[in-house]
Amino acid sequence: MPCHHSLEAYLDDYLDGAGLRDAPRAPLFQTFHRGTSEMSGKALPQANAYAMIQRRAVAAGISTAVCNHTFRATGITAYLKNGGTLEKAANIANHSSTRTTQLYDRRSDDVSLDEVERILI
Numbered sequence: 001m002p003c004h005h006s007l008e009a010y011l012d013d014y015l016d017g018a019g020l021r022d023a024p025r026a027p028l029f030q031t032f033h034r035g036t037s038e039m040s041g042k043a044l045p046q047a048n049a050y051a052m053i054q055r056r057a058v059a060a061g062i063s064t065a066v067c068n069h070t071f072r073a074t075g076i077t078a079y080l081k082n083g084g085t086l087e088k089a090a091n092i093a094n095h096s097s098t099r100t101t102q103l104y105d106r107r108s109d110d111v112s113l114d115e116v117e118r119i120l121i
Helices: 005-018 046-059 068-081 086-092 098-102
Strands: 030-032 039-043
Touching (some): 046 068
Antiparallel strands (some): 030 039
């Protein structure tokens, strides 16, 4: 799958900064040797990545639950809001069914003032 040009630039900077440019078989996201800023060469475990997302969300003042699927849903929703098709979104997300992709579509979560004004008090 092609890579968005902005992501490509971020990845290039990361590869250079992490010293991974000449190590194509090394894990992209790695743990660090304890007490140092030196990468260990070992893949970052999923639980550690989840904990990092939780810490960053708290630091950013986000009080809703977030996980890796939050980013997936955000990407799929942004793609669809910008005119993308559900079929292409499923292909990008590597889903075998558009029904799975629909689970990540958050467009219906937007509530407009017009919808709220339908409530008669």
